[in-house]
Amino acid sequence: MAGDTTTIARPYAEAVFNRAKETDSLGPWSETLEFLEAVVGEPTMAGVITNPKFDRSSLTDLIIEIGGDRFTEEGKNLVKVLIANGRLTLAGEIAKLYEQLKAKSQRIQHVHVTSAFALEPTQETQIADALKAKLGYDITITSEENAELIGGVHIRAGDMVIDGSVSGQLQQLANELGI
């Protein structure tokens, strides 16, 4: 279950984040985790990780060798800890949580905007400005087109959703009428 992996990955992500803040290396750690995620996510690697023929020490050596210079001393230690605990597969989840923590500490909120028609850059900035005023965070926007919305926009920022689309309003009307 998605919820379980998040719960297990959270302490790792928090530990990495706190260490990164202490050593003032939020950026390099981002790259390290991104790289680790890419390595673990590689389909051939997945076979290797779960292969019982590779014991833990040889797997550690392999990953560190692949990384080479990209791993700092601390990065290598993270790999060792993850493998020793058998949690290497969670690298992706850890990277995601780390990015969330990083964004939160830098007061950045990622917003996903879905609209019926492509948004113009001015509209995007308008939305970003309005959301910044509302949430008090710097906003980064990704947008998507979805003709099913009929009109309007649907904004998602983390768990919070602002549904200003026509299809959403029609759904509200349908609920009201009990259809």
Next chain:
Amino acid sequence: MQLNPSEISELIKNRIEKFDLKTEARNEGTIISLTDGIARIHGLEDAMSYEMLEFPGNTFGLALNLERDSVGAVILGEYTHLTEGDAVKCTGRVLEVPIGEGLLGRVVDSLGNPLDGKGAIEYTETSPIEKVAPGVIDRKSVDQPVQTGLKAIDAMVPVGRGQRELIIGDRQTGKSAIAIDAIINQKGTGVKCVYVAVGQKNSTIAQVVRKLEEHGAMEHTIIVAAPAADSAAMQFIAPYSGATMGEYFRDRGQDAMIIYDDLTKQAWAYRQVSLLLRRPPGREAYPGDVFYLHSRLLERSARVNAEFVEKFTNGEVKGKTGSLTAFPIIETQGGDVSAFVPTNVISITDGQIFLEADLFNAGIRPAINAGLSVSRVGGAAQTKIIKKLGGGVRLALAQYRELAAFSQFASDLDDATRAQLERGERVTELMKQPQYSPLSIAEMATSLFAANEGYLDDIPANKIVDFEAALHSYMRSNQKALSDQINASADYNDEVAKSLHDAIKDFKANHTW
């Protein structure tokens, strides 16, 4: 396809006109697993405990488990149209049901939706199903009686307005029958009744509704039905919905009575929900908070004082106390009152009416065990005349049962014992009462008076029932003034005693039975 009454175009037009479109920021999450009516939802960071969650397709759920990364919710009603990945929204509201006079005479489900095909429920207010019970300051002691119309109960285990009296017994011992009789007897007294049917057969509920209609008792009754086919979540919340509907009357200075039939099945439903939510099982696999499940429900039955009512109604109702009397029903398995749920509810309530299968099968109906049945507060609320006349009945019956068991081994008995046995036998007969025939105070008083004064001693035990019926009909036709006087004042003095002496003597001398 059938057209609903709400689908008249004028009505639809009005509703579209009034439709208030709101675009507001809402918390949204996604379903990550869906099993047996339980959804685990990822996200929903701001969800509150017992908050209503909105699922697609006008379906609602109840957030019960709030965890770090997910929310465990029960879905109220159908859930087959939902799939993993569906969006779930917070509503910011706790679950509410309609309340008010418009519900009287209706059969509704746990959410207050009509089930009786009599059209939409008329209501202007809704109220949360979970509420905190009135505190110490708002309460008043119980000092008015609830007449159940059953001799055995009103004489031996009297119930006061605002009391919680448990009805406990095995299956098929007449638990519901007592409750239904009590509802029928509230006709014309102004006491409003709520009957909550949990986990029962639809046919049984239909039968109850029909019987209440037959006796003209539906006008003052609300039936909240969560039949066995309803989801466990609906069965688990039904008593709370019913309590909210009953509290409407209590808070407005009226008297109401609520019957939970039965709380065993509600505890089962809650156990199912809890186990599916992966809460740790405890004794008999019930979750740890099963005591609180019932205690917080029964605590809402109370008598509130006039100040509370005045404050609640903003001064509209003055000088009136309100009450909600509860009759929770518990079904035991093989007479085992020491099981988990029965002991819990016994300790929460202010007394119990204990029904026994052996007595029921011996033809003693209602099958009340006089020794084990008690009422902890009702004595203070008993009508004066019944208190005076019925005082010795419970003791006499309890002693008789013991003596009867003992005397089976003895070959000859002294006169005192024999007299006590014969007396007990007659009182046992006298306490019998058929279903759906509640008695007035005067009728009850006459029967008890006859027993106390020894008028039954020369009547064969197997004729007592006939004698009593004939006596009641004589009192109704020949002694109407006396009956009316007793019913009106419920007072007992030498004058009343003399009139009763004369009446019964006259009856015995000049009438047959």
